[in-house]
Amino acid sequence: MRALLGLRETAETIDWPRMRAAQLHAGRRLALPLLAAQLMGVTMIVATLSPAVASLPLAGWAMAVLCAATWMVRRRLAFDDRNAIVASLADVRRTVPEAILLGILWAVPALAFGRVPTDEIGVNLWSTMTLVITAMAIAMGALPMASLPFIAIMGFAGAASLLAVGAPLVALAAILLTILLGIGSFSRGCALILLRANQMALADRDQTVSLLLREFEDTSSDWLWEIDVQRRIARASPRFALSLGLDPTTINGMPFLQALAGGNWDSGHFAAELHDLAARLRGREPFRDLPVPVNIGEEQRWWEMSASPKFDERGVFLGFRGVASDVTEQRRANAQIHRMARFDTLTGLPNRLHINEALAHAMAEADRWGSRCAFMMIDLDRFKAVNDTLGHPVGDRLLQHVAERLKHLMGDEEMIGRLGGDEFAVVVRDASDSARLERLAQAIIDTVSRPYEVDRHTLYIGASVGLALGPRDGRTAEMLVRSADLALYRSKDGGGGMFHAYEPQLHVAAEERRVLEFALRAAVEQGQMHLTYQPVVNARTGGLLGFEALLRWTHPEFGVIPPAKFIPLAEETRLIPAIGEWVLRTACAEAARWEQPARIAVNISSEQLHSPAFATTVADALASSGLAPGRLELEVTESVFLREGTSAVATLERILDLGVQLSLDDFGTGYSSLGYLAHTRFNSIKIDRGFVQSASRGTKEAIAIIRAVVALADSLGMATTAEGVETEDEHHMVQAIGCTRAQGYYFGQPLPVQEARALVSHTGRATIAA
Missing domain, CATH: 3.20.20.450 (EAL domain)
Incomplete structure (x- = not known):
């Protein structure tokens, strides 16, 4: 209140210098109407009092009022309404002397000429003064520091003159009117301050938003765009145009989809995402983060677009307003992450996750169409010896060679992947040809078993394969993998270098093994x-x-x-x-x-x-x-x-x-x-029983091996023990060869x-x- 009245400076959150400028602006806009009201009031007073008051005093008063009013109006109009953004407290306080002077001059008719001989003159006088005080309250209400003194001087002067002529009730009415006009003037000043404060807040917000949008368009990878009802570009930021490789001065008016399609616009071959975007625009549907391929010259970029339809106050559709951002690098990074998550880093083959997904999809398709799929598990034979003797780097390079060979064996219906270590797997989407599966399994074994040249080492390994058919050998991907794994165990137990298809008894054997392990x-x-x-x-x-x-x-x-x-x-x-x-x-x-x-x-x-x-x-x-x-x-x-x-x-x-x-x-x-x-x-x-039995049957190679071992042991001062001696002939044979010890059923069973x-x-x- 004290700040509004100009009684003190304040450090409140309201920007009072700008508020005071707004008060002066409001006073300036009503300065000429106020002058007109003053002129009209003076004319009415002179016309009313001229029959009863001498002309010279009345004319002097009129000239004084008009001069004071003209001086005040000129001072109001002198305030630069266009350039003055702020005003000081002194600027507002300078309006007070003007108002007091004008108030004193207007109090003269009531005090000096108020005792008129007729009721008609009195009524006209007080009506005119009421008009003037009301006009002042309205015109100067934005400046309570000026309007309130004027209202108070005129009001109380009028009430005093009314009391002097013996009209106390009318004097009381004059005081009440003065109070109401003062309250109204002050309220108008408060309303002006609140209105101006809100306008300033909105302006500041609009300016901030404008600055942010400008900075956003200049520095961000996101661009603003608008299209009209015909889906033509109505307004686009320069960065939007430059990102499309188009001239910012000519892009407006171009069909939106044509700008995005680039060179494909003439051919009519559009990506499915562009068709989706066109459908959403036709349906006037809002959308968010819609991926769209954008052709810029020979390069294809990916944008994410978001937009909402625009409507006027009557609900008429005006077009779309939206934002676009280039997410090409992000998509490339995501694609790289996706690849790393689904492909083996050493061999480049699909990894276990990818293989499991492909197998689940193949199982679903086989179940849908009533067909068959297959799953092969491949384990390398003798690979561990390579790792143990030559080291893991050589083993890794060997795995890369194996992967290259296996990839060349795959057709359109097969996928080869690495499960981990020296284990590989094949998903066969169409396994209707059993002979084809067997040929593929044997080809895998033959191909892997060919020699390798790695770091000037000639390496020989092999492969064992386990085969399972879905859904015959498993209704789910997990069950099919287990069945192929059991078939692989069967191949490994057989010495490796072979393939074996799953049989139900393998599951029985596996269950027996599980029970046996527990026991x-x-x-x-x-x-x-x-x-x-x-x-x-x-x-x-x-x-x-x-x-x-x-x-x-x-x-x-x-x-x-x-x-x-x-x-x-x-x-x-x-x-x-x-x-x-x-x-x-x-x-x-x-x-x-x-x-x-x-x-x-x-x-x-x-x-x-x-x-x-x-x-x-x-x-x-x-x-x-x-x-x-x-x-x-x-x-x-x-x-x-x-x-x-x-x-x-x-x-x-x-x-x-x-x-x-x-x-x-x-x-x-x-x-x-x-x-x-x-x-x-x-x-x-100790000489293995197999050599002993072969030698007893006259096998020259076995006899030669036993003689060599015995001679080697004798030269090194070692004893030799022949195992598995079961007959007298075998006993005589190991005696003759020179073995020093023997054991077997011929000498006694385990006791x-x-x-x-x-x-x-x-x-x-x-x-x-x-």
């Missing part, structure tokens, strides 16, 4: 496993030298389970270390009870030897049982040397340092590398612990020592 985990704890002991004899004399501890498993429900079935399962499930430790401790404890110092041989898996703590386990087993280290012989196979970067050789050396004997088992069936014998101090070599103890008791110390 195997509890077998040792529940005492279902036990050891048998097969005699090892002197091949020349037949005297007992010791026993080989053999693991046996009798399940209460499934009965006797052969080692050939549960030992590989224990190795795959990583149960073999725990089982092997139990075998070692049990065999050592049993041998320590024997009356004679017979040796005990225990088979050790590669998983046990690759544990750095295994030597400590052997030492603990010897210490806890009290068995002499020289009576323990550990049998290992060549597989322990195939993994590089492990501690197997160091573990063997620590075991030898304990005084334990080492035997190389199944020599001749694997790589048979002489380097193993040169770097590890083996005490004996229960009690019979083994009895055999040791009935065998003399001298015989065992021999």
Whole structure:
């Protein structure tokens, strides 16, 4: 209130300098009407009082009023309405003397000439003064600091004169009118301030929005555009035109779709997204983030467009207003991410996710049309040896070569992908031709098995393939993959290098394996496993030298389970270390009870030897049982040397340092590398039973191999043990060749612990020592 009245400066949020300029603007606009009201009022006063008042005083008063009014109006008109944006408090306060002077002059008729002889003159006088005070309240209401003093002086002067002539009620009415006009004038000033404040806020907002839009168009990758009812460009930002490669001065009026289609406009070949955009424009539908291909010269870009229809106040459609942004790089990045998510980075083939999606789609199509699809799983044979011997970089390059070969085998109905590691998969969308599937599977095996030249290495690997048909072998993609996986296991179990189709019994075997694995985990704890002991004899004399501890498993429900079935399962499930430790401790404890110092041989898996703590386990087993280290012989196979970067050789050396004997088992069936014998101090070599049986039938190659092994062992100071001797002829044959030890059914089957103890008791110390 005090700021509006001009009584004080204020630091409020309202911009009072601009408000005061608005007050002065309002006073300027009504300055001439105010002058006209003043002139009319003076004329009416002079006409009313001239019969009763001397002419000279009346004329002097009239001239004074007109001069003061003219001076005030000139000062109002002197305010620059167009250029003055702000006004000071002093500018507003300068209106007060004018108003007071004018108010005093207008109070003269009431005070000096108010006592008139007739009621008619009095009525005309007070009517004229009421007109003048009301006009002043209206014309100067925007400036309460000027209008209120004028209203107060005239009002109270009139009331005083009315009291003087004995009209108190009329005087009271004059005071009430004065108060009402003062309130009205002040209210008009408040209304002007509020209106101007709102106008200023709207103007500021419009200016801010305009600046933001201008900055948006200049710096952003988004562009504004408008089209009319005929879908022609009505207004487009310069950046919009330049992004289309068009002249900003000629783009307006061009068909909107023509501008977007570019060179394709004349041919009439439009992308489906442009047809969608045209349909939305025809339907006058708002849309948001609609992807549209835009041809700019020879390059295709992608824009995202959003727009809303425009209507006037009567609801008449005027066109569209929208925004567009270039999202080409974003789409390229998304496409790259999509590719990385669905393609293998090493080979460029579809990865597991993509293969699963393709298989699910093929299954859905086969179910829809009543046809068949197929899924092949491919596992590389002997690839692990390449990784272990030559390193992973060579293995990765080998996988790339394999991928290139497999891609060239695929037709339009097949998709090849890499599942991970050395596993690949093929999705066959149309598997109606069974012969074609078999030819493809065999072609995969033959192609992969051809030699490779990688980093000056000639590499030989193979492939095993498992095949499953959908929906016959699985109603879902997951079931079909499992069926193909089971068929692949069958191919691998058969030695690799072959393909096998899924058969229902494979699922039965897999379920049996699952049940067997579950039972195997509890077998040792529940005492279902036990050891048998097969005699090892002197091949020349037949005297007992010791026993080989053999693991046996009798399940209460499934009965006797052969080692050939549960030992590989224990190795795959990583149960073999725990089982092997139990075998070692049990065999050592049993041998320590024997009356004679017979040796005990225990088979050790590669998983046990690759544990750095295994030597400590052997030492603990010897210490806890009290068995002499020289009576323990550990049998290992060549597989322990195939993994590089492990501690197997160091573990063997620590075991030898304990005084334990080492035997190389199944020599001749694997790589048979002489380097193993040169770097590890083996005490004996065991010749596989297959060579023994072949040699007994007169096979020259087998006889030659056994002779070579025996000669090699003799030269290195090692004993040789012939396994699987089952007949007297075989016994004589291994004697003749020069084997130092023998074992097999001819000398005795694996014995229960009690019979083994009895055999040791009935065998003399001298015989065992021999």
